[in-house]
Amino acid sequence: MKLTLGFSPCPNDTFIFDALIHHKIDTEGLDFEVFFDDVETLNQKAFRAELDVTKLSFHAFAHVYEQYALLDAGSALGFGVGPMLIAKDPALTEKKDPGAHLRVGIPGKYTTANFLLGIAFPHLLNKRELVFSAIEGELLAGNIDLGLIIHENRFTYEDKGLHKVVDLGNYWEELTGCAIPLGGIVVNRRLEQEIQEKMNRVLRKSVEYAFSHPKSALDFIRSHAQEMDESVMYKHIELYVNKYSADLGQEGRKAIDILFKLAQEKGLIAPLSREIYLMA
Incomplete structure (x- = not known):
């Protein structure tokens, strides 16, 4: 068959x-x-x-x-493989609760990354769907305020002068004690x-x-x-x-x-x- x-x-x-x-x-x-x-x-x-x-x-x-x-x-x-919310503006890393007005680039509406973002910050609704590999560039260009990154971008964002706001993998693991x-x-x-x-x-x-x-x-x-x-x-x-x-x-x-x-x-x-x- x-x-x-x-x-x-x-x-x-x-x-x-x-x-x-x-x-x-x-x-x-x-x-x-x-x-x-x-x-x-x-x-x-x-x-x-x-x-x-x-x-x-x-x-x-x-x-x-x-x-x-x-x-x-x-x-x-x-464990240790979750998505990360990052920003170009280092001031955003100091805020535990990002403002609802912020523009967020996400790698797809139905990705688990966006699922976790909705659980952690349900008020972040100003989302723009982007190809995951384009999110860092859109941040650097100022077209979005926050970027939700996955895959290998977890290991490259700092080299581009971008900053971690929250590691959603760590957030999930601390909240539940479970694998993502x-x-x-x-x-x-x-x-x-x-x-x-x-x-x-x-x-x-x-x-x-x-x-x-x-x-x-x-x-x-x-x-x-x-x-x-x-x-x-x-x-x-x-x-x-x-x-x-x-x-x-x-x-x-x-x-x-x-x-x-x-x-x-x-x-x-x-x-x-x-x-x-x-x-x-």
């Missing part, structure tokens, strides 16, 4: 899906038509229920859980339950194979990582692929449940009306 599968070309995703799509493991009769897209594009595809299986942000998942169930395998949760739920892998509920459970099993096997054979996926990772140095690729993987990627377990599920509970309390999402996890 062939399933449509969407994930990003980022090293963490290509690392965990390599064994699955290249049949380095027993896929139990499943085959895949793969679509490579950035996570915000995958979020939009999920809103249209286009794919059988897809990566998406947990913010987006809160809006499509009735069409998709969350797999126990494949999620990205972690960034993105997950979901399966379309229209598929037969047996297929959904099979998808969960083979993805877990793919993650476990990647952990056991970390260099096996190197060519595949490199082919989608553009000019990224090999050491940088694997640092990226180490940040986002961990025990939660093989199996959410109780800790991972607790982190996701708290994220959705806080978002409901802040009025960011409606109360959930059904179980969000794949029920085997």
Whole structure:
């Protein structure tokens, strides 16, 4: 049986899906038509229920859980990997509560970064959606007052003379004691339950194979990582692929449940009306 599968070309995703799509493991009769897209594009595809299986942000998942169930395998949760709110004006770093009038550049409405920003500062509503890599430049040009940065920009903003206002990863960890739920892998509920459970099993096997054979996926990772140095690729993987990627377990599920509970309390999402996890 062939399933449509969407994930990003980022090293963490290509690392965990390599064994699955290249049949380095027993896929139990499943085959895949793969679509490579950035996570915000995958979020939009999920809103249209286009794919059988897809990566998406947990913010987006809160809006499509009735069409998709969350797999126990494949999620990205972690410590020390959260988004950061930064500014050009150092005076803004001294304010614990940024003013509601400030213009904020965000890397996408349905990103988990914006989800966390809404939980921490629900009054910041003057938001502008930008490509994540353009946010620093817009700050430097004075077109926005605050920038919500993700990915490698966490490690470059200071070199450009920009300043940290708040590390939302630290905010989340101090508030909850949990890892930050960034993105997950979901399966379309229209598929037969047996297929959904099979998808969960083979993805877990793919993650476990990647952990056991970390260099096996190197060519595949490199082919989608553009000019990224090999050491940088694997640092990226180490940040986002961990025990939660093989199996959410109780800790991972607790982190996701708290994220959705806080978002409901802040009025960011409606109360959930059904179980969000794949029920085997």
